[in-house]
Structure formats: C-alpha cells, structure tokens
Amino acid sequence: MIAIRFHGRGGQGAKTASRILGTAAFLEGFVAQDSPIYGAERRGAPVAAFTRIDKKPIRERGLVARPHLVMIGDASLVQDPAARVLDGIDERTVVFVNSPLTAEQFQAQTSLPGRVTTLDLTETALQQFGKRSAISALLGAVAGRLVGLQEESIREAIARELADLGLAVSAIARNQAVGVACYAAVPMVSVTAGPPQPFPPAALQVPTYESPTRGTARISAAGNSMLRETGGWRTFRPVLVPDKCNGCWLCFAYCPDGVISMTKEDRPVIDYAHCKGCQICVHECPTEALVAEREKEGGVAWKAK
C-alpha cells in the first residue's frame, strides 16, 4: 500500500487533490481510499487529507500516521506545530513542497526530513489562471506523478472531481492543462512502498480522578483569542495602497475577524498577527486600495509561538 498525506490551508484544495489522486488510481484499477480531516472549517485553517492506494482491499482508515508521500500545499505549514506536517516522516518519505525554492534551498532553510522535491504551484496558478484560485488540480497531478500514475488518468480524474464541484467546462480544461504541465515539471523523486517498521506496543497511562476544576471541559480564563495568532493561515495578505484609499471604512465593516482598525485619518490598519487572509476586504474595497500579495515562503512573514 502507498499512503499519501496532503497538507494545505482551507480553500487551497487539499481535499479535492486527495480525491483527484484517489480517482486517478481507481481509474487505473487500484483500490483507493481518500478522506479529509476537518478542523475549523475556515479558509486558511490547516487542513489534512489522505489517499491510500493498493492492489488489495485497504484495511487502514482515517489519518495516515506513516506516509510514503507528504504533499505540502503551503510552505508556512511546516513551521506550524499544530498542523503536524512532520508526523511520521522518515528518511524514506518523499516530501513535496509548493515553493519557489529548490529542494536543496528548502531543506537548508527548514531542516525538513525526508526526500524533498518542490515546484511553485501558487506562482503557476497565478500565471495560468490570472487570479488566486485553488491549486487542487496541480497538487493532485504532482502527487499522481510522484506515485507513478499515468498522465491520462490524472487528466480524467481532474475532470471528474472538478465537474463534481460544479466548475465550468472551460475552467476544467484549463485546470487539466496546467495540472498536466505540473505533472511533467515536478522534479521526480519516486515513491516506494517498502516494508513498514512495526510499531512497538503502546505504553498506556490511564488518567486518574482529578477535581472537576481540572476534570471538566471548561476554560478558566477570560477571552484569550489574542494569544492564538492566526496570521500564519494566510497564503495571501491584504496590503494597503494608501493613495487609492478613500476612507470609506468598508474594509473595517466587512472584516469577519475584526483585525482592521481605523486611524483618525480614516485609514485602515491591519493586524497581521491575526489576519487570516480571507481577502474579503480586498474584494469589498471599492477603490482597489487593498491588494492581495502572496506570502513569502519559509515562514518569514510569521512564525508559530
């Protein structure tokens, strides 16, 4: 069995990528299984999805603890311990990162274990689609190449999965073309199944009784959401072009997270430690004074505390 784990941010298309890979494998006659894990169902929140491929019925379910291939849709996830991107990676694991850096550069910067390969899918999507959009077809195609699936089945799987999401025929065709281009372009590091190392028996430690102060699910603190920095959820950041701003306050009104405050001069100030990069302000700004800029790779813009 080959087990693939996808990591992305809500809205990037990690779940759909896992389905494209599963469908492509299924079309080639394999038994496939794919499933997502939803945490916070919000744009930008860390998301994981799993695909398993085998020639016989698959007995495993749920999260992939020991992946043969890890697909990282957003490089900043490597820095976020809550995303658990590094779980179960050993020296044989192939790790793909959506990054403009080369594999050597990325590994030097992050000391990421495993056999790394990279390709800048976000830049490709920006150039080919001309806007920020999900990279599910690209991620799925690259994963298909790394596990050795055929280009034709990837092309068909992209069509099926994106049609299922209601995309227009023309958009599906573009995704197929760009997906196939990424399929060809990704530096190849082949994934091999290999015999798994057996896990040792789990050491159990059953909890003992504690007073309800500790033993009930209650948070004994005042509002603490300021402590949870969500700036790392962004793949794009809203940036103000001051000359264009007319001081209308619409960005302030529309921000769902309350991270935009206004100066006495009626200009927005964005709290980047908490802005999740939903781009609603960019969408709503009537004068295009807010623009989306891609976050820089390698956790430069933000680090988990």
Next chain:
Amino acid sequence: MEGEMMTGNLAAAWGARLAGAEYIPAFPITPQTEIVEALAKWCESGAMPARFVTLDSEHSMMTAAGAAAATGVRVFTATSSQGLLYAFEVLYSVSGWRAPLVLVNVSRALAAPITLESDHNDVLAARDCGFLQIHAETCQEVLDSILIAYRIAEDERVMLPVIVNLDGFYLSFTREPVALPDPELVAKFLPPFHPAHLGFKASEPHALGVAVLGGTPYSYFRHQMHLAALNALVVHQEAAAEFERLFGRRYDLVEGYRLDDAEDVLVMTNAFASKGKAAVDAARAEGRRVGLVRLRMIRPWPAEAIRHVLRGRRAVAVLDQNLSPGQGGILFQELAACLYHETLRPLALCSFIGGLGGKNLSEGEFRTIFEQTAEAGVQGKGIGPVLLYTEADHREMVQLQGIAGKVGTS
C-alpha cells in the same frame, strides 16, 4: 475496479434511492447532512420520485417519518448524535406502531464536551427502543445494508424499523470503491411495500398506539415486539442468502476474520473493525494466533452466532467504542451475558475502551490489546475496562489543561 469512488454518506443516499424510498423527512446535522443533501438534489431533479420535506427538528422529522410509514409508504430518514437523541421518545412510538422505516445514523460522540467525530454512545443509547440495528464497516456495506434493512423491516414476521449505523468521518466522509446494485435486481430483492396492518383509507379508520392500562395488554404488545425482533435473526439470514445470490456479496449477523485456529479473539464493530483486521494480519505475521469477530447486527442480539464463534477460545477482548459511566463498555456487558451459560466459554474476557470521540486506534494500541489479552488468557482471569490512552495522550492533555487555565497538579 467495479463501481465508483463514493463516501459512506453518498452510499447511504444511494441505498435510499435504490430502495425506492417514497418519503424523506429531513433535518441537517454534521456529519450526516451530505446524505439528505444528495437526496434533496435527486428529488429536486426528478431522478428520485420521492417527496422530500425539511422539518423543524429531529423530533418532528421522526414523527413525520413514523406517521408516513404508518400510512403504508416506504420511508427513509437520517440523523446523527444529538439529533438521534432529540428524536428519542418518537423512536419508541414508531417501533410500537410496528412502522418499518429505515433510519441511518451517522455516529458522532455526544455532548458535553461537544465534538464532531464518531463513537457509538449515540446509536447504542437507542438499543432498547425497538428499532433493529445493523452496524456497517465499509461504504459498500452501508448501501447494501439499507437494502437488506428494508427487506427485514417489511417482513410480516418482523415489521419493525431499522437503524443502519455508519461512523462519522471514518465512513461518512471517506471515499472508497462502491458497486451500485442493478436497480432491476434491487426490485426483485425488495418487493413493493404493502403492509397488512398499516394504511390510510377514509373508509377504514384505525388508531395506532392506543392507550392500554393495567399492564396485561402492555406486556403482551411489548413481548410481541421482542419476538418480532428475534424473528429478524432468521429473516436476516434469508435476506442475506438472497442478497448474495443476486449481488454476490455475503453479509452475516457476525463476521469472523482469521478465526480458524485463533486462540484469542478481538471483538469489534463498525469502521474501526477494518483497522482491527489489519492489526490481526500484523499480529499473525509475528506468530500470534489471533482473530477478529465483527458484530454486524446489534439488535436483535445474535447470541447463538456469537457463542458459535467464541466457543473454546482462550481469551476474548471486546473493544467498545463507547463508555457507560459507572459501568464500562456496553457491548462487553452484552457479550459476557451471552457467554455465561456456554460450557466452553473463554477463560478470560477482557474489556477495552477506545476510539472515544473518534480518537484514532494506533497499531501500537492494537499490539497492547493482543499482549494484555494473551496474558489474561494465560492467567485465566479477565481484565478491564482498560481505556486506550497513551503516555503521549496524557502529555497532550496536560498541555491543553495548561492552556485552558487549569490550576493544580497533573
């Protein structure tokens, strides 16, 4: 591969569609909603000639479902967790009317604290309500079990409603290959629903669930339900044989996996049984003579089938994905009770609690189960209930308690 890639939820919707459900009262709840969304779409497009109605709560939904079934139409509905509990009092009425509808429950652990992921305290809370229960391991089994459930429910010897259970996330949102049965064969398997005791005709008034006082009629009617539920053991086997003949897939009351020479046996239910089978394979590769029994039909309780597969084993471990506070694992109790009179009963019965709130069962935890069960068999003394909770889980919890502002020792 035959079929197509499909989630457990979509497979459930296909089960209702192929069964020709005529009325679908609905109320959304995660992780079930995808089922009623698919059915709503099909009813809207005309792909499915059924009446789809959204209700204001699960209590209303279940009332509408039972009332419609009592008029003699084929009814399907689905819920999960808190929704099932909100419908609870109506479950007893519907079964008392002997209205044979099919209800899919997508298992999700109960609040408080609130979560979205699966365990079986929701569906097992309904074990005494008179609904029969079939618990599925795979997406294919979800679809097939809905067809089988209608066939059992609508049999004159049974006429009771059925819950088909699937695990949230682990099946509901997981896609795997599912073969869609041929609708013409389904029509052969599932004849039209014409119940003699139900119906709606102005010229023939009748009242269901009438008041009975004094206990004698009440005892009689409740006992009739008990006998009807027991009849389902036989009816299931007939339905399973016919299902296998038509569709080539075999389902039994309990499923045995690598039991032939197994000394020790692990008993499980639902989707995690797949992981249990993988763990059995791994343990076998190391020379352990272990096997697995998956309980598929929970109501009626297949006592004889369970005795048959567990007779003469050294030790048996029951992995309950539920917890009855102050008692332990629910299925362990039932299993122990049905083995008591068995002269060749296992030397040790072990109770493990795992997968609460959807907590993963790791390979290491299965190894621990097999080791502790073997040891219990050697000692001739059972253990448990043992919570599958590791040192790593403990460290994570202490850290979370710190974040939540807990004081005191850990």
